[in-house]
Amino acid sequence: MVGVIGLALAWGAIGIGTQPDPGTPAVPPDVARIVITLRAMSERLRISLHLSTMGVLSPTQVDQRLYAGQVVNLLVGSGGQHFDPRLALESPVPGLVPEARTLLEFLPRAEIPEEIRERVTFLAKKLHAFLNMALEESLQVLRSRRLDVGADHMLRAFAFLNAALGREADPVHLGGVRALLRILPPVT
Amino acid sequence: MVRGWRIAVSVAVVVLTGVAVDLFATAHRKALSETFRGQGIAFAVAFADAAEEWLASGDTEAIQRAARLMFLGSVLYVQVLSDGVLRVDERRATLAEAELATASGPSRIPQAGYARIFQGPQALDVVIPLLAGGPGYVRVGFDTGSILTSARSGVLVAAGIGVGFDLAVIGLLFLGPRRRARSVPVGSELGPMAIRIGDLGIEEDQKRVTLAGKLVPLPPKQYALLSLLASEPGRVFSDREILSAVWPDSRYANSKDVKQHIYLLRRRLGKAQPGSEGAIVNVPGFGYRLEPTKGDH
Numbered sequence: 027m028v029g030v031i032g033l034a035l036a037w038g039a040i041g042i043g044t045q046p047d048p049g050t051p052a053v054p055p056d057v058a059r060i061v062i063t064l065r066a067m068s069e070r071l072r073i074s075l076h077l078s079t080m081g082v083l084s085p086t087q088v089d090q091r092l093y094a095g096q097v098v099n100l101l102v103g104s105g106g107q108h109f110d111p112r113l114a115l116e117s118p119v120p121g122l123v124p125e126a127r128t129l130l131e132f133l134p135r136a137e138i139p140e141e142i143r144e145r146v147t148f149l150a151k152k153l154h155a156f157l158n159m160a161l162e163e164s165l166q167v168l169r170s171r172r173l174d175v176g177a178d179h180m181l182r183a184f185a186f187l188n189a190a191l192g193r194e195a196d197p198v199h200l201g202g203v204r205a206l207l208r209i210l211p212p213v214t
Numbered sequence: 215m216v217r218g219w220r221i222a223v224s225v226a227v228v229v230l231t232g233v234a235v236d237l238f239a240t241a242h243r244k245a246l247s248e249t250f251r252g253q254g255i256a257f258a259v260a261f262a263d264a265a266e267e268w269l270a271s272g273d274t275e276a277i278q279r280a281a282r283l284m285f286l287g288s289v290l291y292v293q294v295l296s297d298g299v300l301r302v303d304e305r306r307a308t309l310a311e312a313e314l315a316t317a318s319g320p321s322r323i324p325q326a327g328y329a330r331i332f333q334g335p336q337a338l339d340v341v342i343p344l345l346a347g348g349p350g351y352v353r354v355g356f357d358t359g360s361i362l363t364s365a366r367s368g369v370l371v372a373a374g375i376g377v378g379f380d381l382a383v384i385g386l387l388f389l390g391p392r393r394r395a396r397s398v399p400v401g402s403e404l405g406p407m408a409i410r411i412g413d414l415g416i417e418e419d420q421k422r423v424t425l426a427g428k429l430v431p432l433p434p435k436q437y438a439l440l441s442l443l444a445s446e447p448g449r450v451f452s453d454r455e456i457l458s459a460v461w462p463d464s465r466y467a468n469s470k471d472v473k474q475h476i477y478l479l480r481r482r483l484g485k486a487q488p489g490s491e492g493a494i495v496n497v498p499g500f501g502y503r504l505e506p507t508k509g510d511h
Contacts, residue, residue: 069278079260083255085338086360089287113286 094167160186262352296350443504
């Protein structure tokens, strides 16, 4: 609940700054908020991909757990369940999973073009599922007692995070944040 | 004399086990070092990839932040040199005072080796050349403490298995013959599950008793009674022991039954070979024991 309110406030604050440009067609404020959130998510997904790569290639379990812990922190956000405050960054981070959940809850009442609503909702559900699976695999890394087993789980987490980010060009419609950004009207 | 060769074999087994454990420890440590080296290079390459991106955007602070995170793990120091200028030179807080010279000789391929960079244990020093820009590298040093710990636990496990093996072999060498001396199983005539005490032979798997080569047909209780007495020839079995072994489920069996079955058993043995009734000896006040019949030496 706190996360939802926090995100709504954040979106509100961002919305104040997103004034329509007279040169570009007007974009509904809800779309602008969603796009800005997705851009921030894609940046954090890129970081988590880098962290999970380091986790896969870690030479010791201590290193591996360190990176898996960071990925979990990015996924659950500051104060979330499984959040490790020892690995926390200086500033609080909104979790990718709570953000995806909030996005899913927000979409039915958001003001977005009707012709893309169904597709956006479908992709948002996929995004939420990928992030949850990435979280589960990252937690498995923390539970595993062997470096090779942990690396295997970390690799799967990487795959799910990669799927959650999506590709710049997606010929087979795999989904992910980038696919959502392609479908939604561009926001400058 | 017989005892002498057992001792010699035991000493040889212990020495050979020691050598095997030592060989295993060496091979294990070598394998661990190789794996650690390979993983270390891969890890440093992944870090160098990101560092190169940060360098391109001029964000050396991001490299420093990443390095500080790495120090929570097994990384000891991080050095980034680009265009001949040392951009990042970070190390663990405990090594803050230590001097770390830049890596010599630019190379086009990753270099990795174990070296004593600082005072204390060896470190794995990995140097990854930068692909873009002028001459430069990303250098990461790993603490090898985890290899030492894994190697030590591997040696402990191997030593444990070795000691267990030695004990088992020595136990077989010294205790095996004693057990065999108590009741001699006869493999050739009577089968592997058989016991021979003098002229008396008992085949447990076939429930068959022979005396001086003659078959002695026995009903189950008498057979069980003879089997019990033959399990430890010479030992006195009390009535209570006999009752609990031969009549385990009967609340009504008593010493009279024992007496009666001893009598019947003696009679059967006597019929098969006159004089063998005395093989079952009554020890007044204590119980009964089986004495080897005349064929036993």
